[in-house]
Amino acid sequence: MTAVWNRREWLRRAGMGAAVLTFTPHLLAKEPIVAQQSRVSDDDEIALGNKFAEQLEREEPIVSNPVIDAYLNDMVHDLSAKSQRPNMPYHAKLVNTMEVNAASIPGGGLYVNRGLLAMVTSEDELAATLSHEIGHVVGRHALNQLLLSFQARALLKPVLDNLHKNNGIVEQIILKLGGAVGMLAMLHFSRADEEQADMLGFYEMLRAGWDPHGFIKLFNMLEKIEREAGGAPPRFLSDHPPTPERRAAIERELREVSIPSNAKTDSMSFHAMKAALRFLPAPPKPQKAQPDKR
Template sequence: MNNYHNIWKRWFYPLISVITALTICLTTPLPTKAIDLLPLIYQGIQAFNLSRLSDSQEIDLGSQMNQQIQKEVRISRNSLLNNYVQELGMKLAVNSDRPNLSYTFQVVEDEAINAFATVGGFCYINTGLLLAAENEAELASVIAHEMGHIEGKHLIKQMREQAVINGVASSTGLSKSKAVGIGVKLALNLPRSRKDEYDADARGLKILTHTKYAQSAMVSFMRKLEKTSGSLPTILSTHPGAKDRIVSLQRQISNNPSKDNNGLDNVSYKAKIRSIVN
């Protein structure tokens, strides 16, 4: 009986508040004011409180951002390539600290060596990065790193900070359209902090290790990017502190070594990727 009473109280008062607000809005003697208030009430109901996002809300936000991102980048229509990356990602997702998220892994047709993630399980891998990786373990290390950002809710933290700076957050939170806009801009253009990079590396290494891929692949891929001739690879320009991160990864591997060396077959990986991409 007490449980029923508590549930009733939990839903009754918020419902009364909404009904009261709508009643005031609809019965006000100034029609123009009523029209102005309705969108504000609706916007408040649709607001995201970035400090207390549920998993379902985060997935919804990630889905909305994905729709916008698909207008900004060219998602590959190569089903074989997307299926390969999705299958690899889901293999890693089993060992994520957030396996309840509906992870989605997509390939972006772009020669730049880059990858990024948003929220709610959405990860994006450039074709340039797929071709730059020497083997599946190196590719898996990058995907695991991006999943580390999702685990740590790093973009959500950046969005919250940016909303405060821009003065667009209200007492109810951030409207869906503004949240999507800020999130997409941050994901595509702005770098993560060094703290977030170290955290994503540690989380990614854990995922990689539990999936039995070679730990060394995360270090070897980062080293190769550092030595890339010409301009700095996009993934390093948006992920600062590569040298220090390598040292940190080596220390973590030394403290918790794994005997598993899966995914280091360079020849089969290169043949597979080139046959699919080209």
């Protein structure tokens, strides 16, 4: 069970002084506190994330633009620094696809689709998306699902035994299980995981200086996507709680906190990033399915 501490207890255990109290009353009204115990160490998680990322970036159309890369990584750095796992090597890369989505992997790697950046209309909406993905890293959600997947196939021990070796064994196991993209597609976060990622992201945003009303804008965008799909949630939302439930939970939290008057909602840097999208190469065309030659 995830422990939920009150604000004073969180501050005491985090080693924060009374000066934080002047930032905003009720800052940590209901933040879930993630247990520090894990089946693997942080170093093992980072090693797995690095090997997973190497394979993922062979399979996905990663694209680089100095303006976009710097903007995304600055935001991820600021948000993750206010998370419950600030010492992980968080970083973001851009995927050249118009599918509206973002994903995170063990160790702190975030992958943001071009289509998402094209869709968001304000910086706080993007901050909500990225903080949600950081919340998954904080909660070790992808890590736990991958470990369960390896264990179910009796492959956990060879993975753990070879995480810190450059012998290609872990990479071969990832390919055997469908590749990095295939394994990510098969991950099924629980509703509790998704709710926890929302709440963790909410407080990351608040502490980092963004207005968490950005989550409401994010949910409005998701509902627009659902309407355009005929009311059915897209694949990447299939494991999430219904969007109205997510909005209601965030609205309850918004009533419990005081948001500073200077909380960020937009910036010139955000609009510079949006402008830089126009200079990216066209996304690769989807590959046609090969005919069955049996």
